[in-house]
Amino acid sequence: MRKHNGYPIYDEGTGGTSVHWSGWSYRWLPSDFEVRTKIVEKYGEERIPKDMPIQDWGVTYDDMEPYYDKWEKTAGISGEVNPLGPPRANDYPNPPMKESPPIKLFKEATANLGYHPFRMPAATISQQYVNPDGETINACVFCAFCSMYGCDFAAKADPIVTVLKTAQKTGNFEIRNNAHVKRILHDGKKATSVLYVDPLTLEEFEQPADLVVSAAFFSGNNRLMMLSGIGEQYNSETGKGVIGKNFTSHYTGTGGNSATAFFEDKKLNTFAGAGALGCVIDDFNGDHIDNTATDFLLGFNISIFQDGAAAISNNRVPQGTPYWGKEFKEKSIHYAHRYLNIGGMQGTLPRTHNYLDLDPTYKDIYGDPLLRITAKFTDQERNMARAIAEKCAEIAEEMGADIVNTPPVSDDVEMTSSSVNTHAAGGVIMGTDPEISAVNTYSQVWDMENVFVVGGSSFPHFGNSNPTETIGAFAYRATEGMINYLKGDGGLLVEPKSSKATVL
Numbered sequence: 001m002r003k004h005n006g007y008p009i010y011d012e013g014t015g016g017t018s019v020h021w022s023g024w025s026y027r028w029l030p031s032d033f034e035v036r037t038k039i040v041e042k043y044g045e046e047r048i049p050k051d052m053p054i055q056d057w058g059v060t061y062d063d064m065e066p067y068y069d070k071w072e073k074t075a076g077i078s079g080e081v082n083p084l085g086p087p088r089a090n091d092y093p094n095p096p097m098k099e100s101p102p103i104k105l106f107k108e109a110t111a112n113l114g115y116h117p118f119r120m121p122a123a124t125i126s127q128q129y130v131n132p133d134g135e136t137i138n139a140c141v142f143c144a145f146c147s148m149y150g151c152d153f154a155a156k157a158d159p160i161v162t163v164l165k166t167a168q169k170t171g172n173f174e175i176r177n178n179a180h181v182k183r184i185l186h187d188g189k190k191a192t193s194v195l196y197v198d199p200l201t202l203e204e205f206e207q208p209a210d211l212v213v214s215a216a217f218f219s220g221n222n223r224l225m226m227l228s229g230i231g232e233q234y235n236s237e238t239g240k241g242v243i244g245k246n247f248t249s250h251y252t253g254t255g256g257n258s259a260t261a262f263f264e265d266k267k268l269n270t271f272a273g274a275g276a277l278g279c280v281i282d283d284f285n286g287d288h289i290d291n292t293a294t295d296f297l298l299g300f301n302i303s304i305f306q307d308g309a310a311a312i313s314n315n316r317v318p319q320g321t322p323y324w325g326k327e328f329k330e331k332s333i334h335y336a337h338r339y340l341n342i343g344g345m346q347g348t349l350p351r352t353h354n355y356l357d358l359d360p361t362y363k364d365i366y367g368d369p370l371l372r373i374t375a376k377f378t379d380q381e382r383n384m385a386r387a388i389a390e391k392c393a394e395i396a397e398e399m400g401a402d403i404v405n406t407p408p409v410s411d412d413v414e415m416t417s418s419s420v421n422t423h424a425a426g427g428v429i430m431g432t433d434p435e436i437s438a439v440n441t442y443s444q445v446w447d448m449e450n451v452f453v454v455g456g457s458s459f460p461h462f463g464n465s466n467p468t469e470t471i472g473a474f475a476y477r478a479t480e481g482m483i484n485y486l487k488g489d490g491g492l493l494v495e496p497k498s499s500k501a502t503v504l
Contacts, residue, residue: 014175015150015159017217017422018468022147022275022307023123023156025077026465027068029286030061030086032347035298035461043291051352052380053239053246055460058432058441058494059477061086067473072121075157075472076129076137079121084282097126097140102268102340103279106304109398115281120303122276123157123468133166144308146275156275179205182366184212184228184451191451197366211482214453215475221457222356222427223371231428231438231447236355236374242438244357246350246426247375248462253419254377255409256385258343259392261401262318262335270309270337278305284391285464286347296384298347301464302391304340316341319405342395344388348462351378356427377415385409423467425456430474432497440494442481443474449492450485454478 013019031038036054039047048054069089078094096119099107103119110117124140131137138155146156154161167173176196182204183195191212197204214221225231225243234245280303282288289299316339317331353376358369389406396404431437434446439458445451454475456467463470481493 012180014177015164019150019158019160020148021123021156021158021468022305024276024278024305024466025072025075025079025121025123025469027082027085027088028061028463028465028470031286032461032463033057033060033064035349038287039291039297043297047291047297049351053350053352053436055429055431055436057430057460058437059430063441064470064473064477065089067476068469070476071469071472074131074133074162075123075469076125076131077121077123077157077469078126080119082118082280082282083116084285084288092121093131094126094129096120097122097124097274097277098142100273100277100306101266102270102304102306103277105340105399106279106342106395109395109400110279110281110302113394113398115283117279117281120276120278120280120305121469122274122278124151124274124276125155125157131162133162135162135165137161140274142272142274142277142308144271144273147307180366181224182227182368184214184224184230186228186230186448186451189448191448199365209450211450211452211486213478213482214451215455217471218425218427218456219356219371221453221455223358225428225438225453226358226371227368230445230451233357234355236352239352242429242434242436244355244427245436245438246429246460247354247356247373247424248348248350248426248459249375249419249424250345250348250421250462251377251381251415251419252421253416254381254385254413255407256382256387256389257346257392258341258407259389259396260316260405261340261342261396261399262316262403262405263338263340263400264402266400267337268340270306270314270340273306273308275307276305277307278303284387294383294387296380296387297349298384299464300344300346300384300388302342302344302388302395304342309337318403340396340399340401342392342399344392345464345466346381346384346388347464349380350426350461351375373420375415375420377413377419382409382411382413423456423462425459425462425467428453428457429460430458431460432494434496435498440492440496441477442493443478444481444485444493446492446496449490452478452482 034056077092079092080096107117125137127139140155179196181196185193193208231243232241234241284299285301359372362370428438443452443454
């Protein structure tokens, strides 16, 4: 899923949305996978609001580290190891990208403030690289068409350049484009086939299957499970059910979350760039922030990135400038390449009132209900947005900005459709207890052993960083589980446990 002009875009072509991604490639922290346990250990169970169903994932960072390592080598990630990050078996396979003047400014300013900057780990590659599967990814030429576009130079690690090319070489892989999956068909215990339609001819086909994988990020996975009648739909009033539960996103629209730094005498040539050309600090992420005195849980990272400022969509002027007229034109031209945006990305915790279900009114062209998102902001999101803006402004001032603007945060701001960021998750969440999760730690559906659901839908909450690398790591773990399942005598790969969880 991508966003364009504030609205999500769902990509169903070969390679999916990962063809259009910017390439930010972070590992999540150990505390993310044991989020409930860590919060209770540090702050006590009473710190968790009653309508915040936080739960551990059932795996640890140590469990996931080998899969992270494998994914980074497949994608050829270029980066600098996070000085505050978790242990890792290997450095990134490629060095970080070039250090542009804006990145140098941010790096020096954050170091001066006592923070720990590191270069953004990027799937836009710093040098030509051959991955372990023998696929070549070219060196980035900084054309600035990474975000929202496919890379026609094969310098961004997307599925077409990497895993799909490898799969095609096996002779055991077939891509069927123009195939819209409508249902996973099953006998109540196991999936038997997949029903799909050709959107050009409207002809339906049934494909028998011994094993079915739904890998449609978050929205497609949720909708397919609901339309197929797999798992119990979550009920926000009773707290029962699992499908659609724990919707989260890196929400936008609260205000705050960033600062814009305007410079009178520095021309920064931000028209050039790459999707993941940036620098980051993790000093307020996860366990690195002390929530004892904060009015929110979890934390955030702060970064600057130079992905190429397009002519119209990046037209920033200082607050108070008229929206039209002579002054607007003059300042638009003057600040065209004299401003930088410092932004934060916040961890997001679930609430009982944030969920997914099938819309009772709106349908697609085949007559099936669309997916509906029900969600609203709380003080958790608004308070964190204010904290992010404050830190971003501090950094902008240290960078020498002449004017620093931060978006105001309103206490009564409402969530809209544009508030759902490209990074959205939940609904088919992972865990060890079937009462409160839909899939086990190998992404295998508790209620249907030969169905695996892979994507952001499995996240019980949203960490502070971009999701792609974590999704990739879980894809490798899920694949390992599928192989073991097919080799064995069937059954669940992980024995279910009861957490004796209470609901509402």
